[in-house]
Amino acid sequence: MNRRKRQRVKESTGKQLLEQLKGIDWRAQKAKVQSTLGSLRLRYLELPSLHQKLIPAIAVLLIVLLVIPTPDPEATPAQPAPTQRVELDIDTRGLSEQGSTVVSASSPNEQVWTEYVIQDGDTLAKVFRSNDLSVSDLNALVKIEGIDKPLSRIRKGQLIRFKLDANDQLDILQLERGSEAVMFFRLSDGGFGRSK
Known part of the structure; x- marks a missing residue:
């Protein structure tokens, strides 16, 4: 029963949209667009020649930048495998402070x-x-x-x-x-x- 009601709502919305599209005067809209484009063309021709050359180049650059995909900020970067840490005994004193005595090994591994x-x-x-x-x-x-x-x-x-x-x-x-x-x-x- 709910499905039927939903379909009716969609159909009525689609019908309303079609009626609104039929009510548009396309010839008047076309004339408005042509007059706007004509005034823009006249303003474009009044610009210096360098500007006339740069505007299309900038437009192409903007289009290319819009088309190039950007990295997903939510994607996590691949992290390298963690390295294994090994504990080292390092004497950070200078050699002159340590003296010249060499400590004998206390274990066979040292x-x-x-x-x-x-x-x-x-x-x-x-x-x-x-x-x-x-x-x-x-x-x-x-x-x-x-x-x-x-x-x-x-x-x-x-x-x-x-x-x-x-x-x-x-x-x-x-x-x-x-x-x-x-x-x-x-x-x-x-x-x-x-x-x-």
Whole structure:
């Protein structure tokens, strides 16, 4: 019973719309549009030639911008998989504050720090080769060393400390720079990060 009433309402609305459309004087509407377009054309022709050329270009640009789809603000961006965090014991004091004593390993998994003092003519590549460190690790470190270039500007007497992981790969590298120390450490994805 409700369905029939709804259909009747729709039919009566459609009939009213048709009657309103039949009541419109289309010839008068056409004449109004033509007169408006004619006055706009006259105003357009009065504009400077540069403006006459720019108006169609801007109109095309607006149409293109309206047609290009915009990103949905409600759509959530794809989030990368969370990285696994590994807790590291990092001594943030400068090397001069720490002294030159190396703490012995308290457990079999914990490795000791190895210290090396830069000699005259040493390069970082030479230091890595003499301590059996991977050159690919050196390349990865140089890529992230930053604007101050602490790895590229080592000098005689500078202290370098490094620590190997359980697989004898470079885990942490620390450079003394005056009263500060710069530290590079291995990330869980195998790359390196830098402190400060």
